Amino acid sequence: MPAIETTALTKRYGDSVLAVDDLDLTVDDGEIFGFLGPNGAGKSTTLNMLLDFVRPTSGSVTVLGYDAQTEIHEIRKRIGVLPEGATLYERLTAREHVEWVADTKNADPDVDALLERVGILEDADRAAGGFSKGMRQRLGLGMALVGEPDLLLLDEPSSGLDPAGMQEMREILREEADRGTTVFFSSHILGEVEAVCDRIGIMSEGTLVTTGTIDDLQGELDLGASISLEVASVPEDLALESLEGVRSVAVEGTTITATCVDPAVKVDVVERVAAATAVEDIISEDASLEELFNTYTHGRGRGRNDSEAAPDEPVRTAEVEA
Numbered sequence: 001m002p003a004i005e006t007t008a009l010t011k012r013y014g015d016s017v018l019a020v021d022d023l024d025l026t027v028d029d030g031e032i033f034g035f036l037g038p039n040g041a042g043k044s045t046t047l048n049m050l051l052d053f054v055r056p057t058s059g060s061v062t063v064l065g066y067d068a069q070t071e072i073h074e075i076r077k078r079i080g081v082l083p084e085g086a087t088l089y090e091r092l093t094a095r096e097h098v099e100w101v102a103d104t105k106n107a108d109p110d111v112d113a114l115l116e117r118v119g120i121l122e123d124a125d126r127a128a129g130g131f132s133k134g135m136r137q138r139l140g141l142g143m144a145l146v147g148e149p150d151l152l153l154l155d156e157p158s159s160g161l162d163p164a165g166m167q168e169m170r171e172i173l174r175e176e177a178d179r180g181t182t183v184f185f186s187s188h189i190l191g192e193v194e195a196v197c198d199r200i201g202i203m204s205e206g207t208l209v210t211t212g213t214i215d216d217l218q219g220e221l222d223l224g225a226s227i228s229l230e231v232a233s234v235p236e237d238l239a240l241e242s243l244e245g246v247r248s249v250a251v252e253g254t255t256i257t258a259t260c261v262d263p264a265v266k267v268d269v270v271e272r273v274a275a276a277t278a279v280e281d282i283i284s285e286d287a288s289l290e291e292l293f294n295t296y297t298h299g300r301g302r303g304r305n306d307s308e309a310a311p312d313e314p315v316r317t318a319e320v321e322a
């Protein structure tokens with residue numbers, strides 16, 4: 001049984017906005033699935049339909065085998081949710097927030113251990129009203145983890161976290177997946193998705209444009225892999241272009257760069273160059289997730305119905321990690 005299954009899922013807002021368009025999405029039990037897409041692609045609307053916060057115009061959703069519209073109470077007992085910009089009660093402490101979720105879920109967590117796990121044990125008895133954005137996010141994650149959920153649904157989980165916090169978040173997601181929890185999260189932070197996900201899905205304009213492992217997607221797109229060699233001197237008659245699988249060759253000073261159809265061809269390039277001259281340095285790069293993302297979404301930055309959207313506005317990639 002898949003953890004999440006949507007069939008022909010569609011959401012219209014009014015007559016003009018088609019936020020999610022005929023979405024068939026399957027998230028398998030136990031996987032970490034990253035849900036990517038530019039602003040306005042339909043990610044939050046999809047998440048909200050999984051939680052029955054938003055009713056689909058048509059199509060169906062099952063979560064952990066339950067129908068999201070008729071059996072949402074069964075679903076809520078078994079999932080942990082971190083909504084975008086987690087809403088907290090300003091006067092309640094971190095501990096009280098966790099206890100409140102534990103009550104609603106009939107769970108009996110070790111509250112101190114849980115707060116320590118998300119890095120806010122020292123602030124356990126402070127009112128959440130004074131928390132920084134990162135602390136709020138940590139508390140939100142702690143609340144999502146209450147009751148050892150079978151599925152975690154996280155909207156932009158790294159939002160507001162510093163690099164150490166992001167790393168801790170990733171470790172927690174991995175630990176949860178190792179425990180058998182399915183993790184479904186949306187993100188703009190491509191490095192995070194690359195580091196932690198088993199599979200990704202890319203949304204663009206309400207449509208799921210692709211799903212697969214990052215390796216699958218890199219192979220599918222045939223963006224090529226490049227290799228640069230720093231050499232003592234550039235030999236004449238290298239004829240790298242004649243090697244099977246080499247798409248293009250550029251020489252700048254003493255740097256030779258070859259773009260290869262298949263990463264395996266890079267070895268042939270190194271061997272041919274090394275036979276002719278001393279190789280001093282090698283830099284090898286596969287197509288990055290950012291290139292994949294931009295290729296699949298055609299660099300779209302906003303919803304299709306946003307009349308202000310410039311047609312060639314770049315995708316928001318400022319948060320892409322180095």
Ligand SMILES: Nc1ncnc2c1ncn2[C@@H]1O[C@H](COP(=O)(O)OP(=O)(O)OP(=O)(O)O)[C@@H](O)[C@H]1O
Binds near residue numbers: 019037040043304306
């Ligand atoms: N309540 C609403 N009323 C009208 N239109 C809406 C509503 N909620 C979302 N939309 C529209 O639906 C489309 C998809 O929005 P959604 O918030 O699902 O995208 P997203 O991928 O989560 O974007 P972001 O990354 O910016 O959060 C957008 O065009 C948005 O303007």
